[in-house]
Amino acid sequence: MIHKFKLAGYNILLDVNSGGVHIVDDLTYDLLDRVEPPFDESCPKDVMERLSRTYPAEDVEECYEEIVSLYNDKILFSEDDYEKFALASVASPIKAMCLHVSHDCNLRCKYCFASTGDFGEGRKLMDFETAKRAIDFLIEKSYGRKFLEVDFFGGEPSMNFDVVMKTVEYARSREKECDKVFRFTTTTNGMHLTDDMIDFINREMYNVVLSIDGRKEVNDRMRVRVDGTGCYDLITKNFKRLVDKRGNDKDWYVRGTYTKYNLDFSEDVMHLYDLGFEQISVEPVMADPKEPYAITEADLPRIFKEYEVLAEKIAKIRADGKFINFFHFMLDLDQGPCAIKRLRGCGCGNEYVAVTPDGDIYPCHQFVGVEEYRMGSLYDGSFNMEMKNDFARAHVYTKPECKKCWAKFYCSGGCNANNYIYQHDIRAAHKLSCQIQKKRLEVAIMMKAVQLLGEAE
Amino acid sequence: MKHIKTINKANLKQTAAKGGCGKCQASCQSACKTSCTVANQKCEKEA
Numbered sequence: 001m002i003h004k005f006k007l008a009g010y011n012i013l014l015d016v017n018s019g020g021v022h023i024v025d026d027l028t029y030d031l032l033d034r035v036e037p038p039f040d041e042s043c044p045k046d047v048m049e050r051l052s053r054t055y056p057a058e059d060v061e062e063c064y065e066e067i068v069s070l071y072n073d074k075i076l077f078s079e080d081d082y083e084k085f086a087l088a089s090v091a092s093p094i095k096a097m098c099l100h101v102s103h104d105c106n107l108r109c110k111y112c113f114a115s116t117g118d119f120g121e122g123r124k125l126m127d128f129e130t131a132k133r134a135i136d137f138l139i140e141k142s143y144g145r146k147f148l149e150v151d152f153f154g155g156e157p158s159m160n161f162d163v164v165m166k167t168v169e170y171a172r173s174r175e176k177e178c179d180k181v182f183r184f185t186t187t188t189n190g191m192h193l194t195d196d197m198i199d200f201i202n203r204e205m206y207n208v209v210l211s212i213d214g215r216k217e218v219n220d221r222m223r224v225r226v227d228g229t230g231c232y233d234l235i236t237k238n239f240k241r242l243v244d245k246r247g248n249d250k251d252w253y254v255r256g257t258y259t260k261y262n263l264d265f266s267e268d269v270m271h272l273y274d275l276g277f278e279q280i281s282v283e284p285v286m287a288d289p290k291e292p293y294a295i296t297e298a299d300l301p302r303i304f305k306e307y308e309v310l311a312e313k314i315a316k317i318r319a320d321g322k323f324i325n326f327f328h329f330m331l332d333l334d335q336g337p338c339a340i341k342r343l344r345g346c347g348c349g350n351e352y353v354a355v356t357p358d359g360d361i362y363p364c365h366q367f368v369g370v371e372e373y374r375m376g377s378l379y380d381g382s383f384n385m386e387m388k389n390d391f392a393r394a395h396v397y398t399k400p401e402c403k404k405c406w407a408k409f410y411c412s413g414g415c416n417a418n419n420y421i422y423q424h425d426i427r428a429a430h431k432l433s434c435q436i437q438k439k440r441l442e443v444a445i446m447m448k449a450v451q452l453l454g455e456a457e
Numbered sequence: 458m459k460h461i462k463t464i465n466k467a468n469l470k471q472t473a474a475k476g477g478c479g480k481c482q483a484s485c486q487s488a489c490k491t492s493c494t495v496a497n498q499k500c501e502k503e504a
Contacts, residue, residue, distance in 0.1 A: 013461070015467065017469065017470070018467040018468075018469050018470055019465070019467050019468065019469035020463060020465065020467030021463070021464050021465050021467070022461050022462060022463050022464065023461075023462045023464060024460060024461045024462075025460045025461075027460060028460045028461055059460075062459065062460065063459075063460040063461075066458045066459070066460050066461050067461070069458075070461065070463070074470070075463060075467040078470070081470075082473060085473055085476075085477065088477045092479055093479070095479070095483060096482075096483035098485075145479065145480070146480070147480060147482075147501070149482060149483055183482075327497075330497035331496055331497055332496065332497060332498075332499070333464075333465040333466075334465050334466045334468065335499065335500060336495075336496045336497070336498060336499070336500065337472075337476075337481055337495055337496065337498050337499075337500055338472035338473060338475070338476025338477060338478075338500060338502075339469050339470070339472050339473035339476060340472075340473060340476040340477035341476065341477070341479075341481055341495065341498075341500075342469075342495055342496070345484060345495050346483060346484050346485045347483050347484075348485070351479070351483055352483045352485070364485070409469065409496070410495065410496045411495065412484075412495040415485075449464050449465075452464045452465060453462065453464050456462075456464065
């Protein structure tokens with residue numbers, strides 16, 4: 001399978017199964033519309049006749065030979081022979097956990113997927129006993145894995161920071177005896193970040209995600225307090241304190257959501273950059289299409305254009321010798337994860353679970369509150385292995401749209417929860433997410449290809 | 458080559474042979490936690 005596209009004046013050609021990325025001329029681009037394996041010794045006569053109206057015949061033949069040569073080298077039209085690895089991660093250990101320390105929040109963001117913090121289950125905080133059991137559960141289920149990830153999530157985790165600190169202390173106390181290394185992360189809205197919290201986060205958290213949508217008017221339209229007022233002024237101040245003290249050895253991102261109200265979201269990315277936040281993630285809202293802020297199919301052309309505009313703005317910053325990192329354009333074309341990892345994305349329900357304040361276990365935070373996806377409980381010791389195995393078998397070869405998609409080794413089947421929420425089936429691709437993902441990937445591949453081409457020349 | 462410039466190692470096939478150790482970071486694909494393309498992650502297998 002190949003995928004080709006034109007972007008920023010370049011013709012990009014991706015060989016899906018080898019991961020090969022090529023920059024080609026117009027002749028190659030046109031020729032690839034007309035030829036595919038099995039190849040003849042020379043360019044087929046009908047193809048030559050058609051293309052030699054536009055290009056010199058000797059160039060067409062030469063180009064045909066180049067295509068055949070790359071095919072013989074197995075970096076063009078290479079075979080998809082990964083399906084045999086698809087069951088490799090069934091029965092894998094659990095290595096990551098989303099710990100819902102707070103089903104409460106001090107904001108009432110209008111697009112919140114978690115029903116403004118309580119996941120529709122009432123506002124509550126996790127007690128330390130439950131958090132401790134969660135850490136024990138993760139240690140027990142992670143046989144053979146050294147690095148364990150725990151993400152303190154909510155709601156707003158800082159509303160239960162005492163439990164966060166105690167949980168980190170407890171997990172660290174078990175690292176040596178169990179031969180584990182915990183990597184903690186958290187997401188915060190920045191409303192209640194004391195200096196002590198900032199120091200703790202910067203010392204203990206491997207990554208921290210700071211929620212802010214961008215420009216003041218954009219942020220304050222959706223991210224509001226209980227009294228309806230915006231939070232921009234307070235959180236920008238708090239996030240700057242955190243980032244200024246964090247240093248360069250640990251990850252962090254400011255993370256925003258764009259909606260139908262700010263389809264010019266490249267302006268928000270630039271605003272965040274101008275504030276001094278150069279590690280940036282901005283994502284599309286996923287919402288019921290009936291919501292006024294929801295992104296719909298009709299918005300896609302505008303969104304696609306905006307990603308191209310964003311790429312131009314980022315290229316300009318980098319051309320000036322400055323640093324900016326947009327999370328969704330990050331791509332490693334040579335040293336990324338292995339093909340086996342790419343067959344299934346997040347590992348939710350299989351390698352990754354979420355635990356609620358009540359000690360209930362779900363495949364991930366997005367499934368919390370969906371009774372049919374409650375996998376078990378830390379309090380009665382139940383854990384649904386059948387459901388775990390079902391998630392393990394949700395990979396790109398059991399998802400019909402993914403199996404035939406050029407982007408499958410980059411998004412790895414997307415978000416199972418999104419598939420369930422919008423398509424009612426974890427294996428049915430959520431088309432809107434896919435379309436945005438594919439556009440972002442094309443832009444990311446183009447940017448990386450242009451960078452590598454420049455380095456090579 | 459005159460018409461086609463290959464710009465990376467195109468080594469996905471080789472990674473399958475030695476891959477699957479599972480040591481790498483979990484990679485949430487959900488938008489609310491900053492979904493990431495899996496391809497932006499690092500392989501953590503010790504050489």
